Amino acid sequence: MTRPALPSDDPELASVERALHSLRAAAPPSLATSTLVSVGLADLYASVDSPLGLAFVAWNGRGVSAVAAGDDASAFEASFAADVGRPLRRVETPPPRLAAALARRLSGDRRAPVPVDLRGRSPFERAVLEKAAEIPRGEVRPYGWVAREIGRPKAVRAVGSALGHNPVPLVIPCHRVVRGDGTLGQYSMGGPQAKRAVLSTEGLDVGELERLATRGIRYIGSDTTGVFCLPTCHHARRVTDRHRVTFRSATDGFAAGYRPCRRCRPAAAA
Amino acid sequence: MDDATLPGRLADDLDGAFEELVLGHQDRLYSIALRLTGDPRDAEEVAQDTLVRAYHALASYEPLRVRELNLRSWLATIALNLARNVSRRARSRPAVAPEPVGFEGGADPAAGPETWLARRETVDYWAAIVLDLPERYRVPVVLRHVDDLSYAEMAEALGRPEGTLKAQVHRGLAMLRAAHTADREEMTA
Numbered sequence: 233m234t235r236p237a238l239p240s241d242d243p244e245l246a247s248v249e250r251a252l253h254s255l256r257a258a259a260p261p262s263l264a265t266s267t268l269v270s271v272g273l274a275d276l277y278a279s280v281d282s283p284l285g286l287a288f289v290a291w292n293g294r295g296v297s298a299v300a301a302g303d304d305a306s307a308f309e310a311s312f313a314a315d316v317g318r319p320l321r322r323v324e325t326p327p328p329r330l331a332a333a334l335a336r337r338l339s340g341d342r343r344a345p346v347p348v349d350l351r352g353r354s355p356f357e358r359a360v361l362e363k364a365a366e367i368p369r370g371e372v373r374p375y376g377w378v379a380r381e382i383g384r385p386k387a388v389r390a391v392g393s394a395l396g397h398n399p400v401p402l403v404i405p406c407h408r409v410v411r412g413d414g415t416l417g418q419y420s421m422g423g424p425q426a427k428r429a430v431l432s433t434e435g436l437d438v439g440e441l442e443r444l445a446t447r448g449i450r451y452i453g454s455d456t457t458g459v460f461c462l463p464t465c466h467h468a469r470r471v472t473d474r475h476r477v478t479f480r481s482a483t484d485g486f487a488a489g490y491r492p493c494r495r496c497r498p499a500a501a502a
Numbered sequence: 503m504d505d506a507t508l509p510g511r512l513a514d515d516l517d518g519a520f521e522e523l524v525l526g527h528q529d530r531l532y533s534i535a536l537r538l539t540g541d542p543r544d545a546e547e548v549a550q551d552t553l554v555r556a557y558h559a560l561a562s563y564e565p566l567r568v569r570e571l572n573l574r575s576w577l578a579t580i581a582l583n584l585a586r587n588v589s590r591r592a593r594s595r596p597a598v599a600p601e602p603v604g605f606e607g608g609a610d611p612a613a614g615p616e617t618w619l620a621r622r623e624t625v626d627y628w629a630a631i632v633l634d635l636p637e638r639y640r641v642p643v644v645l646r647h648v649d650d651l652s653y654a655e656m657a658e659a660l661g662r663p664e665g666t667l668k669a670q671v672h673r674g675l676a677m678l679r680a681a682h683t684a685d686r687e688e689m690t691a
Binding site (some may be wrong): 244246249251252253254255256257258259260262263264266267268270271273293374 | 523
């Protein structure tokens, strides 16, 4: 229902009123799309460079909503439609600020400010993904570590499943979570080979990690500090060979009088 | 537009109904902002910010409050505040020659170029003299005669009594007529 003004009795005023009516304008076509994107009811996507080659990234005003390797736009659109279901439109590049932060995040900088849109994920899945986002570049943590850190120590398989369904791989570095025996395990964005490739570009010595795993070594300690770490912890890598001790289990570490590192938190306190 | 059931649907399912609000109100919010700021880019920014703020407000309001909203006057209030901020910002910018506000769609493609030009001149001309009105007349004139708000809705949007608004609209129209008459006499002199 509209309420047109009654035309004025005065013919000159009536002509002014008609002229004012002609000042109604149509909004530019971009307005509805940008509004819906801004509130998170529609998404944009673009192709960007990643450590795994070209990747598609989708985002809306709430954050990055999807990341997938490859250059097949129709496949990306189809999987977005199936997983997310919101309208999706391709653009040339992300907005400058997001593009800059994304480039840093994709090259491994977890502090680059890239918000993520995790709507539709359960509180458990969010907790898993947010915890994975804390793991520094060049380091890895076991699935069991994530489970313990989020207060669900027995949910190791569910952690693996939540990471396997990470909607924003690389942006949330689920590749930094590996099996408890030190082997790399699965990766949703291209399988174990891709996981090895990303971890290598981040400066992790994957070969060394696997050699330790083969020898059954899970923890590395320092006999000067009396602290034991996960093998890729920044502190563990600074221990010189002369002071380096190895443990096959946290129990062995505790038994030898060592305490767990406060940075990588390799085990619950004894 | 102005669908009486929309507030109820926004209260029940904001994400499902919000696009309808956008499509139903974007042209009027853009028109209000364009005629108050005179700049198409500012107007697009104001209209978008209005809708985005409306979304977040609707998400935070109790459902009962959403159901009772008059969307037309409520959205106009948000747009007016944002347009005022934009105008204030524009005044503090270095002055540049104003670009013609131009013809913004609604074109009849069947109309020939002469009609198009004639209308463009008319639209640009009236847009310019509306912009010259002092704000206390310009805002009520735009809400009443560009946006077709009722005086009751304007009173809600502006927080002024209807009687005051009627007087301001009347005075604004008289000023526009006087400006138009003066310009016409100048051209034919």
